[in-house]
Amino acid sequence: xxxxxxxxxxxxxxxxxxxxxxxxxVLKSALDELKxxxxxxxxxxxxxxxxKLPQYMKGSYFNGLHGRALPAAxxxxxxxxxxxxxxxxxxxxxxxxxxxxxxxxxxxNPDITxxxxxxxxxxxxxxxASPTSSEGIKTNIQVDGVxxxxxxxxxxxxxxxxxxxxxxxxxxxxxxxxILKQAIxxxxxxxxxxxxxxxxxxxxxxxxxxxxxxxxxxxxxxxDRNAAFALAIKEGKLGLGIYYKNDGRAVFEExxxxxxxxxxxxxxxxxxxxxxxxxxIKSYI
Amino acid sequence: MRIFKDDVSIVLCGEAxxxxxxxxxxxxxxxxxxxxxxxxxxxxMSRVRGGSNSTQLRVSSNPKNCYCDRIDIFIPLDKDAxxxxxxxxxxxxxxxxxxxxxxxxxxxxxxxxxxxTAKEIGGIIYSNIIASGIILGLFKADFSHFEKIIKESFxxxxxDIVANNIAAGKKGYEIAGNILKExxxxxxxxxxxxxxxLISGADLLGLGAxxxxxxxxxxxxxxxxxxxxxxxxxxxxxFSVAVEQAEDExxxxxxxxxxxxxxxxxxxxxxxxxxxLMCEGVSLAAATETPVVIHVAQRPGPATGLxxxxxxxxxxxxLHAGHGEFPRAIFAPGNPADCFYMxxxxxxxxDKYQTPVFILSDQYLTDSIFCSTxxxxxxxxxxxxxxxxxxxxxxxxxPDGVSPRGVPGYGAGFVCADSDEHDETGRITESxxxxxxxxxxxxxxxxxxxxxxxxxxxxxxxxxxxxxxxxGSTVETLKEALEILNDKDTALLYFxxxxxxxxxxxxxxxxxxxxxxxxxxxxGQFESLVFKQTGIKATGYIRKYDGxxxxxxxxxxxxxxxx
Numbered sequence: 001x002x003x004x005x006x007x008x009x010x011x012x013x014x015x016x017x018x019x020x021x022x023x024x025x026v027l028k029s030a031l032d033e034l035k036x037x038x039x040x041x042x043x044x045x046x047x048x049x050x051x052k053l054p055q056y057m058k059g060s061y062f063n064g065l066h067g068r069a070l071p072a073a074x075x076x077x078x079x080x081x082x083x084x085x086x087x088x089x090x091x092x093x094x095x096x097x098x099x100x101x102x103x104x105x106x107x108x109n110p111d112i113t114x115x116x117x118x119x120x121x122x123x124x125x126x127x128x129a130s131p132t133s134s135e136g137i138k139t140n141i142q143v144d145g146v147x148x149x150x151x152x153x154x155x156x157x158x159x160x161x162x163x164x165x166x167x168x169x170x171x172x173x174x175x176x177x178x179i180l181k182q183a184i185x186x187x188x189x190x191x192x193x194x195x196x197x198x199x200x201x202x203x204x205x206x207x208x209x210x211x212x213x214x215x216x217x218x219x220x221x222x223x224d225r226n227a228a229f230a231l232a233i234k235e236g237k238l239g240l241g242i243y244y245k246n247d248g249r250a251v252f253e254e255x256x257x258x259x260x261x262x263x264x265x266x267x268x269x270x271x272x273x274x275x276x277x278x279x280x281i282k283s284y285i
Numbered sequence: 286m287r288i289f290k291d292d293v294s295i296v297l298c299g300e301a302x303x304x305x306x307x308x309x310x311x312x313x314x315x316x317x318x319x320x321x322x323x324x325x326x327x328x329x330m331s332r333v334r335g336g337s338n339s340t341q342l343r344v345s346s347n348p349k350n351c352y353c354d355r356i357d358i359f360i361p362l363d364k365d366a367x368x369x370x371x372x373x374x375x376x377x378x379x380x381x382x383x384x385x386x387x388x389x390x391x392x393x394x395x396x397x398x399x400x401x402t403a404k405e406i407g408g409i410i411y412s413n414i415i416a417s418g419i420i421l422g423l424f425k426a427d428f429s430h431f432e433k434i435i436k437e438s439f440x441x442x443x444x445d446i447v448a449n450n451i452a453a454g455k456k457g458y459e460i461a462g463n464i465l466k467e468x469x470x471x472x473x474x475x476x477x478x479x480x481x482x483l484i485s486g487a488d489l490l491g492l493g494a495x496x497x498x499x500x501x502x503x504x505x506x507x508x509x510x511x512x513x514x515x516x517x518x519x520x521x522x523x524f525s526v527a528v529e530q531a532e533d534e535x536x537x538x539x540x541x542x543x544x545x546x547x548x549x550x551x552x553x554x555x556x557x558x559x560x561x562l563m564c565e566g567v568s569l570a571a572a573t574e575t576p577v578v579i580h581v582a583q584r585p586g587p588a589t590g591l592x593x594x595x596x597x598x599x600x601x602x603x604l605h606a607g608h609g610e611f612p613r614a615i616f617a618p619g620n621p622a623d624c625f626y627m628x629x630x631x632x633x634x635x636d637k638y639q640t641p642v643f644i645l646s647d648q649y650l651t652d653s654i655f656c657s658t659x660x661x662x663x664x665x666x667x668x669x670x671x672x673x674x675x676x677x678x679x680x681x682x683x684p685d686g687v688s689p690r691g692v693p694g695y696g697a698g699f700v701c702a703d704s705d706e707h708d709e710t711g712r713i714t715e716s717x718x719x720x721x722x723x724x725x726x727x728x729x730x731x732x733x734x735x736x737x738x739x740x741x742x743x744x745x746x747x748x749x750x751x752x753x754x755x756x757g758s759t760v761e762t763l764k765e766a767l768e769i770l771n772d773k774d775t776a777l778l779y780f781x782x783x784x785x786x787x788x789x790x791x792x793x794x795x796x797x798x799x800x801x802x803x804x805x806x807x808x809g810q811f812e813s814l815v816f817k818q819t820g821i822k823a824t825g826y827i828r829k830y831d832g833x834x835x836x837x838x839x840x841x842x843x844x845x846x847x848x
Contacts, residue, residue: 010712042693044543047704055712060693060700062546063713064539065569071503071536072543076693078527079501079547083694101539104532258500258527266500267548267692269525271666276523277496281659284482 003028005038005057013052019170019196019207023117024053026173027086030180042083044073046098049124050090050117067097070105073112078253080265081111084184088115092122095131095151102153106162106189108252113183113190116153119198120205127201137204153193155232158225158244163188165228165244169214170196171207175240182242188251195238217241287379288469289357291346295420298339298370299362301332304413309340311417313654315434316344317483319426320474325654326352328833331508331592337369344424346473350620350655351761354836358423360397360416364388379468381419383412395464402456411453418457423470428458482659486758487512487651489621490580490644493628494552495524498636498666499578501551503529503540505559508592509648510582513554534559538566542575546702548670548692550632554580557599558589564606567641571611571727573702574680574688576635576642579603580628583647585832594832595649597757597805603643604784604814610724612731615643615784616739619650619760621657623781627739629663634737636669638730639690645783647805649834650758673698678709682722686729731785738787745776751848752797754823756780756811758834759803765837766844775848783811791819799848801825803840 005028014020031041043054047066054061064072073087094102094116105114121139122128128141131151138145157165164186168176176194183190195214197207217231217239228244253259258266297305309325316323322345329338341356343349354373359380361367364387367380374380380394385401387394397419403412414435421431435450484492491513504514521528527544531537534555541551555563560581570577581603585596603615614634618627628644635642673691677698681688688709691700701711706723708714744760745767751774755763760779767777778793780786794800794815800823802812807830812823825847829835 013713038699039697040694042547052713054701055703058699061702061711062543062573063701063703063705064542064573065565065704068535068539068566068569071531071539072546075501075503075527075529075540075543075549075551076547078529079544079549080692080694083547100532101536104536256527256529257521258525262525265548265692265694266525266527266544266550267668267670267695269500271498271668273495273498273524274662274665277492277660277663280495280520280523281482281492284484284488285480285659 001029003032005031005059007056007058010056012056014049015200017199018049019119019198020050020053020117022170022173023194023196024056026170026177027115027180028057030177030184034181034184036084036184040082040084042076042085044069044076044085044087046089046093048090048093050088051093053088067093068101069093070098070101070114074105074108074110074252077110077112078256078259081253081259081263082265085112086115086184087112088117090123091116091118091120091132092130095153103160106157106160109163109189109249110252111187113192115180115192115194117196118193119196119202121198121202123198123201134204152232153191154243155229157191158229158232161225161246161249162191162244163246163249164190164242166191166242167193167195167238167240169210169240170194171210175216179242186245187247188249214238214240217243286467286469287377288471290471291473292349293344293357293470293472294353294355295342295344295358295360296339296356296370297360297362297416298337298366300335300365301330301338302334303362305338305340305362307413308417309342311414311434311438312342312420313483315417315421315426315430316424317478317481317656318430318434320476320478321424321426321472322346322348322475322478323483323656324348324350326649326834327652329593337365339366339370342420344472346475348656349765351765352649352834352836353838355838361387364390381464395467397460403453406453406456407449411449414450414453415457415460418454419461419464422458422461423464423468424472428454478656480659481656483654484621484657485512485652485654486624486646488516489624489655489657490628490646490651491516491520492660493625494578494632495520496625496660496663497629497632498550499552499632500525501527501541501544501549502554503531503537503544504554505531505534505537507556507559509584509651510554510556510559510580512651513580513582534562535566538563538577541577542566542570542573545575545577546573546692548695550576550636552578552580554582556582556584557586557602560599560602560606568607568609568611569704570641571607571609572704574639574727575702576639578631578635578642578644580644580646582651583645585830591832593648595647595805595834596830596832597647597759598807598810598830600645600783600810600814603645611727612638612640612734613642613784614734614782615645616781617645617757617783618781619757619779621655624650625660627781633666634734638687638734640730645757647758670695672696673700679711680707680709680723680726682709682726685733686726687733735785735788738785739782740787740789741793742779742781743776743793744779746773747776749774749776749797751775751799751801752794753777753844754780754800754802754815755804756783759805762835762837762840763803766841769837769841770844772848780811783814786815786818790815791821794819794821799824801827801844801847803827803835805829805835
């Protein structure tokens, strides 16, 4: 389906059949349906195949360093609170290299959406274990199989009272779009752990594996943090859908002194501070 | 009768938490109000309680803006303090100490009964104010100034506390009166002080940042970079500055870049170890052409080193930080006015050339307190941001390498910034030709930065035969050393911008028969840089790396030997 976010003539670096293609399409549809203008959208990404997504759609982007999309996204939003900001990257980027920023961003609760393309493997470096790799899978580095326990982003996020926590699967376009729409509309930090297969390097968590090992959570009260946490730590199949939503938390950028009295972007404010400077200088005399 | 004329060095020493800071604050403000030139510097241990910390107060008829080894009046608050600075005591040092605390020592001293008198007034807590009273009494500073500052400082704590502190000050003046039977102090007051600021190096840099339009800081606390961070935090409301304490230095620099990309004027403040963590971010700033100012307050390394002490050993780090090649500018202010103007300029250069710009200070500079001339109507910063249209190219190739900078949400264009090599639109490319063109475009900006480089300042006779070369915080010390040397053939060349070097650098150096570099480091980092850039070799050097600043008297002696 055509989207106002479509662009032509771009050389796409993703493998045929990669789940990222589906995620790109679904994200564009979600933005279309939410009537967010490309001029007002800012995509912030790290490094990896997932992090290339902003290159393939209309809009402004800041494609920064591996693991460091979140701090840049939080600060961009703080400097211009009118922007719709989406930080997206892969599981290695967000949960591994950027783990500390993941925790700190949940604490801050900026009004941004965090999409983590979780294929449980390092794709761009050709197939090493990621923080979410299943125990036992063999790679060119983990030659006898992964023996570390996989990271559970949902449980961590809910434990820290993240204000929106969801999991989706790229194999289900319609439901994923709905989850993304709710995440983007949520005022506060919204985590979407987005499962998708890596057709080239993850021979274990295949499309079929995700089909067989996921289910949609039902009859769940998303305001119930304890129930959400219980679901997040449940062994076995991975539940899809919105786990937890808390509308009671203040957002980071609105608590900054710089944005309390004035909501205009920082760059639009007057550069003439001489009256204030004069007063401050005099206070030292 | 011992006589001290025109320049008196007073040193207070005691354990951390003993209140030396309170004495310094109160005494400095009163001296300044009473019209005395004042400079203070401190050396302290990396601990919250105990140990021995000292503060030097130099009170003078003319400004003396630097540290000196000489101690005229030494006030050790405990026995350890006496031992800590024993090596700096000479026959002309007057020691004032509380006999009840210090006991027997092997030097003559005048008894100042701080603890006994404090208890009479209402508690040991008053001993700091009694000590303050003694110091000011020695200079016969009008007591009305003392009362005024005490009222300002303690009025929130109630009338009784104010009254007790005034009584404590009076007792101090009485004790000083007894000491003045043996000691004579002649320091002239200076009317110009009523127009001057009493301000630390860190605050001067902070003021410069505000004048430069800074409206975003993210940092992780690290001594001695924290003072600058705290200054902006303190003034965030009035100046609408976004302030965030990041989870680590990596987050700090990436936040600064995210903010700057969205249009803020951002800064980070740190020290060597924290800056080491930021290095990948420095490279990102360069690749994405995102302006950022990085304040690195140096302290001795390697690793944790001496966390609260001073050194000039991170020039090489800052000069080479970040992988790949890219343009940068490094400012190293050394006196109050330069702290302000260089910090202001750093923001303009960063914004104009869209690249990382450094302010290199150190513990000695940031912690020192100066009587500084004030700054009238600073230049209003120019915003180098354009409204985009639908044909906007973030990395448009231009003759001077500077592409018009758009920000997201301002205009019909898209602002696509990429750390991967990119084409003019900002999209990833691996084209050899595009890579070459884009790399040349970025490097081209160095020409513009060089055109705006600040010329080194020559102090002394232009017909010099000997040239002392310094950069950053050592300048005021060397100025005084130059006065001590009093040699018409010797001048001082002070660099406040250390990269890129002003084109006239060679000219200055070539004129000299002897060139002596004075640096607070082991390997002569600036000397090497100057040699690399100009091919001119120094004939001598003086280096210091014990964690302490140079002292004017000692460095003058050493210069005499080699000039």
